[in-house]
Amino acid sequence: MRLLRGALARIVGMFDRDRAEADLREEFESHVEMETAENIRRGMEAGEARRQAMLAAGGLAQAAEAVRDRRGLPAIERLVADLGYVLRTLARNRGFTAVVVVTLALGMGANTAIFSVVRGVLLRPLPHQEGDRLVYLRHSTDLPGGANVNFSVPEIRELREGVPSLGGIAEFSTWSMIHHAEEGATRVSVALVTGNYFEVMGLAALHGRVTRPSDDGRGADPVMVLAHDFWMSRFGGDPGIVGERVRLDGRWAEVIGVLQPAPFFPNRVEGLLNMVNSDHHLSASMVEDRTHRMTEVVARLAPGATVERARAEVEAVHARLRESHPEAYEPAARFGVAVIPFREAMGERARMTLWLLMAAAAFVFVIAAANVTNLTLMRGVRREHELVIRAALGAGARRLRRLLLIENLALTLIGAALGVALASGGVGLLAVFAARFTTRADEIRLDGAVLGFTLALAVTLALLLSFAARLPGEDRLATRMAAGVRRMTGGRRGQRLQRGLVVVQVAVSVVLLAGAGLLTRTMIGLANVDTGLVAEEVLTMQVPLLAPEDLLLRPETDGAAKETYERMRAEIAALPGVTAVGLGSTMPLRRSDIAFEVALESRPPAMGEVVPRAEFRTAGPEFFRAAGIPLLQGREFTSADRRDSGFVVIANQELVDRYFPGEDPIGKRIAWTGDVLRFTPFSGDWRTIVGVVGNTRDGGPDADLRPVLYLPFAQELAIAGGLVIRTEGDAAALVPAATRIVRDLAPTTPIENVMTVTQYRARTLAPQRVNAGLLSSFGILALIIVAVGIAGVLAFSVSARTNEIGIRMSLGADPGRVRRMILREGGSLLALGLLLGLGGALLGARLISGLLFGVPPTDTVTFLGVAALMVAIGLGACWVPAHRASRIDPGVTLRAQ
């Protein structure tokens, strides 16, 4: 209490200087007077009495200083004074301050923005309670498309019994349903989850409740837990929705609660349902069949258990399964289960890109910091005189160092503040970009940790800057004073440091530029990949009249749907400008998730060989013509290929290449086969190949080609209901007219993915484009900073050597020779930096080879281009000071001596 009061009084004291000072003076005066009076009383002569009184009291000035220190907070007051001084000098050196602050703002802004993404997506703890104890189980095979084959319910049952390290195992499968509301029908992504899902995940309801084990099983009522985002966007965040009923596909489900905000995996979902919402999920095959793998698994580690132990136990169970059920685990496919910490699984797709961007941002910072160091070093040399005088006037080395530190802190903190302002503008855009890789994009923001990171950068840099500079030490003070003249070169050590920094800058920029170059070439390569379509100006839309449930369990609804589709097709085909309209399950360049094993009549499967597979798609008459997929052999489907005519198929070239190498496929027979077929509405009848169409790059330009079988739209169930519309003119202009027709014919069905193929393609390329764009802008930023850096250091060197150059010229050196001398000085730094940089870039390129497409990590064009660019910019930057040096007038400089 007493201490607190004292401290408070001192803080107040800081602002009450003048009154306190007058008070003190008066008090001292009265003290001296009293003592003088006393001395006179003792018999001294008046003048002597006063003199003695003042002597006895001790130095007045020192006493006043002691009281002053006691009265306020001297440390803070000195700081304020120093800060004032620093801000005044910085304001005077406006050019220097501006360059440093802007350089730092760019460097720190880039780092702050990218770090906010890294933190939000990869580092921030999950909102799930004890989220670090969650693991994701991934069941995979070596077959194409086997990266994640999911689990069957019987497999999960075995895991539950055989893995004590997993305290809770929850099942979920993502599914899509049509949400019917008064405003219209929309497709919603949902997850069907077991009752223990929320408990295992460590998630709680914001309103209402979450599901519990009693919601499992056939007898439970269908219930839905809303995801926070969906609740906000669709129901305006109204808690009153809890207890209401919503219609999903054909069924009513009660909304029992709203989930706390949490990222979902692997994709965003709008709601979480108990299994009874899907007949399919409760069907005997789903529950009993070992190979009916549709379920994903998250689990919580039991108390004390480790991921390693869980991994070993899971592997043991899986090995046992492989042995006891050989028919379900084809050895050639090499089934395996990975146990992955949940947070890692969530960041998997984003990790490489994000660390790449973080590294690029760090490089920009290194370059910026090197530049700022050079600038302050040069400034330090120019103000050495000032520092010497300050030291002579009694400022100790510590006080000078403090002054430097305050100055550098002021610079870096202003830079950091501006950087954060820049970053806050970019974070929103980056979050949109990140949403393509992760469901955690919502968690990207400039939070305390991000700001702390930026602050740490600023403080560290300020410390480095303050200790890189040399101070006039006390030992050298006399010599410096005696020298008296202004020295402009700094020490040998200072120059070496500056040159070293230039070399580092050049090297780092080369690495950055090489990365940017490789990614840009990747992006261009991807954009130029032949999609296989003859023309892309095609409008596509999807109108799923039948829900997945209808397709699986109510095939009788198919007939009416087909009639509606045919009417849509005919009416759209009648629109002016439309040249072809095709119906089909899968839009051009999309990948179908439906793929099965196939049997070839001409070649029975050999033992141990990987069973051939193909994607399942349907296509109506005119589909290929409308989509722009070229027919290579045979015929297209016609309206004669109906349910009651013979089963026919059209294969893509890839299927022919793989399964009929060197043969004529037309007339050959092929059939769907495999265990899984039993769970589908598709038949394993033999089908005759009547045509071959060209390959298309489905699922992105870097995707592998896959064998595809197209079946007549009329012969199979009307899956997905896609319309491909080709026009003479602008396809996008047709959107209103086409949607109106569809809306009239199917008022309650959502109309999805209305876009032209060109638009779709631009969307698939967007991540690479943003990657390349970000890295390129970092590279350009680095180039600008480096150019300024090289020019600055050389200009400084020239001005330091003005006398020397003057002497050389008066001795006969011509301007060209002087220019070459300076260019050589800069060129050697440039060459060294270039060499180091190219070496580093080769190493770096290997690290990012996973992000490259169509260019080798050692791409000569990129590396030569980067080297040429760097040399051009670097020599350009050298030219200015070299030119200035050649214009030095020897007469003027020598007279100035």
Place this chain on the structure above:
Amino acid sequence: MTRKHDVTPGTLALMILTTLDVLGPLHGYGIARRIEETSGNRLALNYGTLYPALVKLEQEGSIAAEWRQSENNRRAKYYSMTPAGRKQLAREKREWLETADLIAAFLAPGREAS
């Protein structure tokens, strides 16, 4: 001439408080005089020591200051005890006596602290 001692840190506050307790409100000069006299002129007090200590005590609320006329009609700043100061004095006095007793016991073996 006796050797003059500097004031041990921490003891000055106690001396000032005792002086004010015994003599009532007093100015800085009077306090210095009194302390020097009490110490038998063995302590030397100058401004640089005394006044910061007074400021500190005032900031902490143990003493209060006020400008007044002195006995011989001079303006002087008088310091006086506050209730908080009285409490502090009592406490510090007790602590000092205990410490002194303890140290004495250490320095004079055979005698135990009372």
